[in-house]
Amino acid sequence: MDDHAARRGRPRRVSPRLYDGVAGALDRMGLARLRADLSRGLRGDVLEVGAGTGRQLPHHPPGTRVTATDPDAGALALAARRSPATRTVMAAAEALPFDDGSFDWVVCALVLCTVREPATALAEMRRVLRPGGRLRALEHVRSPNRALARAEEIVTPLWGTVAGGCHLDRATGETLAAAGFSGVTARPHLGGNVLLLEAARPL
Ligand SMILES: C[S@@+](CC[C@H](N)C(=O)[O-])C[C@H]1O[C@@H](n2cnc3c(N)ncnc32)[C@H](O)[C@@H]1O
Numbered sequence: 001m002d003d004h005a006a007r008r009g010r011p012r013r014v015s016p017r018l019y020d021g022v023a024g025a026l027d028r029m030g031l032a033r034l035r036a037d038l039s040r041g042l043r044g045d046v047l048e049v050g051a052g053t054g055r056q057l058p059h060h061p062p063g064t065r066v067t068a069t070d071p072d073a074g075a076l077a078l079a080a081r082r083s084p085a086t087r088t089v090m091a092a093a094e095a096l097p098f099d100d101g102s103f104d105w106v107v108c109a110l111v112l113c114t115v116r117e118p119a120t121a122l123a124e125m126r127r128v129l130r131p132g133g134r135l136r137a138l139e140h141v142r143s144p145n146r147a148l149a150r151a152e153e154i155v156t157p158l159w160g161t162v163a164g165g166c167h168l169d170r171a172t173g174e175t176l177a178a179a180g181f182s183g184v185t186a187r188p189h190l191g192g193n194v195l196l197l198e199a200a201r202p203l
Pocket of ligand 1: 023049050051052053054055056069070071072075091092093094108109110111114115116164
Protein backbone atom coordinates (compact mmCIF):
# COMPACT_ATOMS: atom_id res chain seq x y z
CA MET A 1 0.00 0.00 0.00
CA ASP A 2 1.45 3.41 -0.94
CA ASP A 3 1.62 6.30 1.55
CA HIS A 4 -1.42 8.03 0.12
CA ALA A 5 -3.55 4.89 0.33
CA ALA A 6 -2.29 4.23 3.85
CA ARG A 7 -3.23 7.76 4.96
CA ARG A 8 -6.68 7.68 3.33
CA GLY A 9 -9.35 7.04 5.95
CA ARG A 10 -6.89 7.16 8.82
CA PRO A 11 -8.27 9.24 11.72
CA ARG A 12 -6.73 12.69 11.81
CA ARG A 13 -5.14 13.53 15.15
CA VAL A 14 -7.08 16.30 16.86
CA SER A 15 -4.92 19.18 18.07
CA PRO A 16 -4.86 18.89 21.89
CA ARG A 17 -5.40 22.64 22.30
CA LEU A 18 -8.40 22.60 19.96
CA TYR A 19 -9.83 19.54 21.78
CA ASP A 20 -9.28 21.19 25.14
CA GLY A 21 -11.20 24.30 24.06
CA VAL A 22 -14.16 22.29 22.74
CA ALA A 23 -14.18 20.02 25.81
CA GLY A 24 -14.07 23.10 28.07
CA ALA A 25 -17.20 24.44 26.37
CA LEU A 26 -18.93 21.05 26.81
CA ASP A 27 -17.90 21.03 30.49
CA ARG A 28 -19.58 24.42 30.96
CA MET A 29 -22.71 23.12 29.16
CA GLY A 30 -23.15 20.30 31.70
CA LEU A 31 -20.48 17.67 31.02
CA ALA A 32 -18.66 18.76 34.21
CA ARG A 33 -21.58 17.40 36.27
CA LEU A 34 -21.16 13.96 34.67
CA ARG A 35 -17.40 14.20 35.21
CA ALA A 36 -18.07 14.79 38.93
CA ASP A 37 -20.18 11.60 38.99
CA LEU A 38 -17.40 9.68 37.22
CA SER A 39 -14.86 10.59 39.90
CA ARG A 40 -17.15 10.44 42.95
CA GLY A 41 -15.90 8.07 45.68
CA LEU A 42 -12.68 6.98 43.94
CA ARG A 43 -9.91 6.04 46.34
CA GLY A 44 -6.49 4.45 46.49
CA ASP A 45 -4.54 3.82 43.28
CA VAL A 46 -6.50 5.18 40.31
CA LEU A 47 -5.64 4.67 36.63
CA GLU A 48 -7.26 7.06 34.18
CA VAL A 49 -7.01 5.65 30.65
CA GLY A 50 -7.12 8.05 27.68
CA ALA A 51 -6.85 11.07 29.95
CA GLY A 52 -6.14 13.37 27.00
CA THR A 53 -5.56 16.95 28.12
CA GLY A 54 -6.54 16.08 31.69
CA ARG A 55 -10.01 17.60 31.92
CA GLN A 56 -11.14 14.79 34.24
CA LEU A 57 -8.13 14.99 36.56
CA PRO A 58 -9.31 17.91 38.77
CA HIS A 59 -12.46 15.91 39.60
CA HIS A 60 -10.58 13.02 41.24
CA PRO A 61 -10.87 13.14 45.04
CA PRO A 62 -7.97 14.41 47.15
CA GLY A 63 -5.85 11.57 48.50
CA THR A 64 -6.12 9.39 45.40
CA ARG A 65 -2.84 8.39 43.72
CA VAL A 66 -3.62 9.00 40.06
CA THR A 67 -1.80 7.67 36.99
CA ALA A 68 -3.00 9.13 33.67
CA THR A 69 -2.31 7.46 30.32
CA ASP A 70 -2.85 8.56 26.73
CA PRO A 71 -1.09 7.72 23.44
CA ASP A 72 -0.89 11.45 22.53
CA ALA A 73 2.22 13.06 24.02
CA GLY A 74 0.98 16.62 23.32
CA ALA A 75 -2.28 15.99 25.16
CA LEU A 76 -0.44 14.40 28.09
CA ALA A 77 1.83 17.46 28.36
CA LEU A 78 -1.28 19.63 28.85
CA ALA A 79 -2.61 17.10 31.39
CA ALA A 80 0.65 17.25 33.36
CA ARG A 81 0.46 21.05 33.42
CA ARG A 82 -3.17 20.92 34.58
CA SER A 83 -2.45 18.41 37.37
CA PRO A 84 1.26 18.37 38.32
CA ALA A 85 0.74 15.72 41.04
CA THR A 86 -0.50 13.18 38.49
CA ARG A 87 1.89 10.57 37.07
CA THR A 88 1.53 10.63 33.28
CA VAL A 89 2.43 7.64 31.08
CA MET A 90 2.23 7.51 27.28
CA ALA A 91 0.35 4.33 26.40
CA ALA A 92 -2.55 2.94 24.40
CA ALA A 93 -5.40 1.28 26.26
CA GLU A 94 -4.82 -1.95 24.34
CA ALA A 95 -1.33 -2.40 25.84
CA LEU A 96 -1.18 -0.90 29.34
CA PRO A 97 2.40 -0.97 30.70
CA PHE A 98 1.43 -1.97 34.25
CA ASP A 99 1.59 -5.22 36.22
CA ASP A 100 -1.52 -7.29 36.82
CA GLY A 101 -3.54 -6.08 39.80
CA SER A 102 -1.90 -2.64 40.13
CA PHE A 103 -4.95 -0.42 40.67
CA ASP A 104 -8.05 -0.08 42.89
CA TRP A 105 -9.94 1.85 40.21
CA VAL A 106 -9.68 2.28 36.45
CA VAL A 107 -11.66 5.14 34.94
CA CYS A 108 -12.09 6.61 31.49
CA ALA A 109 -14.09 9.47 30.02
CA LEU A 110 -15.12 9.45 26.35
CA VAL A 111 -12.38 6.98 25.37
CA LEU A 112 -13.99 3.62 24.51
CA CYS A 113 -15.63 5.41 21.56
CA THR A 114 -12.15 6.04 20.17
CA VAL A 115 -9.82 3.15 21.01
CA ARG A 116 -9.09 0.85 18.08
CA GLU A 117 -10.01 -2.36 19.90
CA PRO A 118 -12.54 -1.83 22.72
CA ALA A 119 -12.62 -5.52 23.79
CA THR A 120 -8.81 -5.63 24.06
CA ALA A 121 -8.79 -2.32 25.95
CA LEU A 122 -11.37 -3.61 28.43
CA ALA A 123 -9.39 -6.84 28.92
CA GLU A 124 -6.33 -4.74 29.73
CA MET A 125 -8.31 -2.58 32.18
CA ARG A 126 -9.57 -5.74 33.90
CA ARG A 127 -6.04 -7.18 34.05
CA VAL A 128 -4.50 -4.14 35.79
CA LEU A 129 -7.30 -3.97 38.39
CA ARG A 130 -6.86 -5.69 41.75
CA PRO A 131 -9.40 -8.49 42.32
CA GLY A 132 -12.56 -6.67 43.42
CA GLY A 133 -11.24 -3.42 41.94
CA ARG A 134 -13.69 -1.35 39.94
CA LEU A 135 -13.95 0.14 36.46
CA ARG A 136 -16.03 3.24 35.79
CA ALA A 137 -16.50 4.75 32.33
CA LEU A 138 -18.42 7.75 31.01
CA GLU A 139 -19.24 7.12 27.36
CA HIS A 140 -21.51 8.29 24.58
CA VAL A 141 -22.95 5.16 22.98
CA ARG A 142 -25.06 3.93 20.07
CA SER A 143 -28.47 5.56 20.48
CA PRO A 144 -31.38 3.46 21.77
CA ASN A 145 -33.46 5.33 19.17
CA ARG A 146 -33.30 3.22 15.96
CA ALA A 147 -33.44 6.15 13.54
CA LEU A 148 -30.73 8.01 15.42
CA ALA A 149 -28.60 4.85 15.67
CA ARG A 150 -28.85 4.44 11.88
CA ALA A 151 -27.82 8.09 11.40
CA GLU A 152 -24.84 7.49 13.72
CA GLU A 153 -23.78 4.51 11.60
CA ILE A 154 -23.91 6.61 8.44
CA VAL A 155 -22.06 9.61 9.89
CA THR A 156 -19.36 7.70 11.84
CA PRO A 157 -16.94 6.99 8.93
CA LEU A 158 -16.68 10.71 8.13
CA TRP A 159 -16.91 11.87 11.76
CA GLY A 160 -14.14 9.47 12.75
CA THR A 161 -11.68 10.95 10.26
CA VAL A 162 -12.06 14.47 11.71
CA ALA A 163 -12.63 13.51 15.34
CA GLY A 164 -9.57 11.39 16.09
CA GLY A 165 -11.26 8.06 15.33
CA CYS A 166 -14.36 8.60 17.50
CA HIS A 167 -17.25 6.21 16.75
CA LEU A 168 -20.75 7.54 17.37
CA ASP A 169 -22.33 4.10 17.03
CA ARG A 170 -20.53 1.83 19.50
CA ALA A 171 -22.64 -0.33 21.81
CA THR A 172 -20.09 0.06 24.62
CA GLY A 173 -22.47 -1.16 27.36
CA GLU A 174 -22.80 -4.51 25.57
CA THR A 175 -19.04 -4.72 24.96
CA LEU A 176 -18.43 -4.16 28.69
CA ALA A 177 -21.05 -6.74 29.64
CA ALA A 178 -19.14 -9.31 27.53
CA ALA A 179 -15.71 -8.38 28.91
CA GLY A 180 -15.55 -10.61 31.99
CA PHE A 181 -16.47 -8.07 34.67
CA SER A 182 -19.07 -8.68 37.36
CA GLY A 183 -21.96 -6.51 38.55
CA VAL A 184 -22.14 -4.33 35.43
CA THR A 185 -24.41 -1.28 35.85
CA ALA A 186 -25.26 1.47 33.36
CA ARG A 187 -26.75 4.76 34.51
CA PRO A 188 -28.33 6.48 31.46
CA HIS A 189 -28.11 10.19 30.68
CA LEU A 190 -29.46 12.16 27.70
CA GLY A 191 -32.06 9.54 26.85
CA GLY A 192 -29.59 6.65 27.06
CA ASN A 193 -27.20 8.22 24.56
CA VAL A 194 -24.63 8.70 27.33
CA LEU A 195 -23.94 6.02 29.96
CA LEU A 196 -22.08 6.03 33.26
CA LEU A 197 -20.90 2.42 33.31
CA GLU A 198 -19.52 0.61 36.33
CA ALA A 199 -18.28 -2.94 36.88
CA ALA A 200 -15.89 -4.92 39.07
CA ARG A 201 -13.02 -7.30 38.40
CA PRO A 202 -14.28 -10.56 39.90
CA LEU A 203 -12.57 -11.66 43.15
C1 LIG B 1 -12.53 12.42 23.29
S1 LIG B 1 -10.90 12.37 23.93
C2 LIG B 1 -11.21 12.26 25.70
C3 LIG B 1 -10.09 12.82 26.51
C4 LIG B 1 -10.35 12.88 28.02
N1 LIG B 1 -10.60 11.55 28.56
C5 LIG B 1 -11.49 13.79 28.37
O1 LIG B 1 -12.39 13.37 29.07
O2 LIG B 1 -11.45 14.96 27.97
C6 LIG B 1 -10.38 10.73 23.51
C7 LIG B 1 -8.98 10.41 24.00
O3 LIG B 1 -8.69 9.04 23.72
C8 LIG B 1 -7.33 8.97 23.39
N2 LIG B 1 -7.10 7.72 22.66
C9 LIG B 1 -7.18 7.48 21.32
N3 LIG B 1 -6.86 6.22 21.06
C10 LIG B 1 -6.56 5.63 22.24
C11 LIG B 1 -6.13 4.33 22.62
N4 LIG B 1 -5.97 3.36 21.72
N5 LIG B 1 -5.90 4.11 23.92
C12 LIG B 1 -6.08 5.07 24.85
N6 LIG B 1 -6.49 6.32 24.56
C13 LIG B 1 -6.72 6.59 23.26
C14 LIG B 1 -7.09 10.20 22.57
O4 LIG B 1 -5.69 10.51 22.48
C15 LIG B 1 -7.88 11.23 23.37
O5 LIG B 1 -7.09 11.84 24.35
